[in-house]
Amino acid sequence: MDTKTIIDVEKLNLWYGDHHALKDISMKIPANRITALIGPSGCGKSTFLRTINRMNDLVEGVKITGSIRYKGEDIYAPNVDVNNVRKNIGMVFQKANLFPMSIFDNIAYGPRTHGITNKAKLNEIVERSLKDAAIWDEVKDRLKDNALGFSGGQQQRLCIARTLAVQPDIVLMDESTSALDPISTGKIEDLCTRLKEKYTVIMVTHNMQQAVRISDYCAFFLLGDLVEFGTGEQIFSNPQNPKTEAYVTGRFG
Amino acid sequence: MREAFDRELEQLKNEVATMGMYCERAIDLVSESLLEANMAKAQDMPELSLEITHKEREIESICLRLLLKQQPVASDLRLVSASLKMVTDLERIGDQSEDVAEIIRVDKFFYTGQDIPLRRMAEAVRKMVSESLDAFAKRDIQLAQSVIKYDDIVDNYFEDVKRLIVEKIKAQDCDGEYLLTLLMVCKYFERIADHASNVARWAEFAVTGVREGE
Numbered sequence: 001m002d003t004k005t006i007i008d009v010e011k012l013n014l015w016y017g018d019h020h021a022l023k024d025i026s027m028k029i030p031a032n033r034i035t036a037l038i039g040p041s042g043c044g045k046s047t048f049l050r051t052i053n054r055m056n057d058l059v060e061g062v063k064i065t066g067s068i069r070y071k072g073e074d075i076y077a078p079n080v081d082v083n084n085v086r087k088n089i090g091m092v093f094q095k096a097n098l099f100p101m102s103i104f105d106n107i108a109y110g111p112r113t114h115g116i117t118n119k120a121k122l123n124e125i126v127e128r129s130l131k132d133a134a135i136w137d138e139v140k141d142r143l144k145d146n147a148l149g150f151s152g153g154q155q156q157r158l159c160i161a162r163t164l165a166v167q168p169d170i171v172l173m174d175e176s177t178s179a180l181d182p183i184s185t186g187k188i189e190d191l192c193t194r195l196k197e198k199y200t201v202i203m204v205t206h207n208m209q210q211a212v213r214i215s216d217y218c219a220f221f222l223l224g225d226l227v228e229f230g231t232g233e234q235i236f237s238n239p240q241n242p243k244t245e246a247y248v249t250g251r252f253g
Numbered sequence: 254m255r256e257a258f259d260r261e262l263e264q265l266k267n268e269v270a271t272m273g274m275y276c277e278r279a280i281d282l283v284s285e286s287l288l289e290a291n292m293a294k295a296q297d298m299p300e301l302s303l304e305i306t307h308k309e310r311e312i313e314s315i316c317l318r319l320l321l322k323q324q325p326v327a328s329d330l331r332l333v334s335a336s337l338k339m340v341t342d343l344e345r346i347g348d349q350s351e352d353v354a355e356i357i358r359v360d361k362f363f364y365t366g367q368d369i370p371l372r373r374m375a376e377a378v379r380k381m382v383s384e385s386l387d388a389f390a391k392r393d394i395q396l397a398q399s400v401i402k403y404d405d406i407v408d409n410y411f412e413d414v415k416r417l418i419v420e421k422i423k424a425q426d427c428d429g430e431y432l433l434t435l436l437m438v439c440k441y442f443e444r445i446a447d448h449a450s451n452v453a454r455w456a457e458f459a460v461t462g463v464r465e466g467e
């Protein structure tokens with residue numbers, strides 16, 4: 001696969017106090033592809049995902065060394081505007097976390113905080129985001145309804161739409177389908193596959209078959225180490241590291 | 254879950270080994286029948302060929318069930334897919350052995366002469382089949398590769414056979430129809446060797462994940 005790197009991680013280390021949670025991670029994440037992060041619980045997947053849009057800054061006692069370059073610029077450089085990083089690199093969480101307000105206001109929330117007030121412009125953004133998140137047809141007549149009145153699967157796609165509303169480059173997803181039924185999961189997987197045209201998707205998943213189905217690239221983490229990084233096809237058909245082999249085949253431990 | 258899966262994979266390997274043994278038996282029956290002018294052995298072939306076809310179906314079912322239920326990945330996926338491919342070659346070996354046996358039965362065709370290297374060819378083919386299966390069972394890449402190489406030796410035998418037969422035709426040394434049948438029989442052995450080397454390729458793939466030409 002011929003690809004451009006959008007996130008270039010170099011010798012990244014992260015400590016929560018004394019706990020060394022990420023150890024010398026280096027990898028190049030390709031643009032316009034889906035990269036899956038897999039590994040057993042506690043191996044550092046969420047921690048790693050959060051370093052990509054500086055969400056760990058909010059955690060007390062965190063120390064980070066090394067660099068993460070987004071389109072060549074180190075996002076941890078001193079003069080960087082963190083809000084701008086988070087605008088370009090959005091996050092969708094495991095559980096839908098919509099605000100108790102209308103769909104419209106949820107989706108318009110981000111653009112408004114970035115200073116967009118023009119009604120027509122907001123209408124356009126809301127429609128485009130909902131369309132990109134493949135939920136426009138389901139909600140277009142109910143934009144004034146409370147977002148919390150929708151199903152879990154719909155809420156998760158609304159969360160994706162809200163993330164897309166600020167026109168990020170990268171969408172981070174942390175187990176974003178783990179609470180959903182197979183049909184809603186399938187819709188989000190289809191959505192991710194479509195999102196690739198415009199966005200880069202980096203997702204944490206515990207669902208191995210999901211990683212097999214949709215990942216273009218896959219990274220296997222173990223105890224804070226990046227054990228193996230390769231195309232999804234390679235990781236799931238011919239992993240090079242015996243630890244990866246043991247993990248993906250369920251022979252672990 | 255993993256334990257049950259491991260048991261099923263073990264069973265799959267055993268079934269492939271059994272099918273392999275049937276194929277070795279098929280080659281033995283046909284070669285002995287041919288070279289020792291033993292009609293009874295050729296008559297045992299249809300039943301064995303049927304057994305081989307049944308085994309193929311059985312192994313296919315096991316593989317399809319494993320693919321559905323276990324959604325195997327990595328070495329498990331390669332083992333299942335290699336098995337699925339290999340049985341097609343093994344089934345062809347059974348089929349082609351039966352084709353030779355049919356020639357023996359219908360034409361009462363035997364070869365007890367010395368000048369055509371049919372015995373050596375049959376032995377080489379037998380060796381390739383059994384070693385390719387060994388390579389699969391023991392995950393032995395080197396053995397698999399040596400089988401693939403050995404195919405050249407069988408090809409050379411076949412070239413020798415062709416040349417000798419042409420000489421005999423020129424010398425009008427023998428009945429033409431007999432010589433053509435002999436050539437055909439040798440061609441079957443050469444084809445069986447090709448299937449054996451395919452089996453060896455799949456055995457190699459199961460271990461390395463690399464297919465030839467990649």
Ligand SMILES: Nc1ncnc2c1ncn2[C@@H]1O[C@H](COP(=O)(O)OP(=O)(O)OP(=O)(O)O)[C@@H](O)[C@H]1O
Nearest residue numbers: 016019021039040041042043044045046047048059
């Ligand atoms: N805020 C925090 N403060 C201290 N330690 C933390 C914090 N967050 C995570 N950790 C520790 O860092 C390690 C990695 O945690 P992380 O949440 O990144 O794992 P994970 O791979 O996402 O696991 P899971 O699959 O269970 O979500 C764990 O040992 C965890 O206990």
Ligand SMILES: [Mg+2]
Nearest residue numbers: 045046047204
């Ligand atoms: Mg996590």
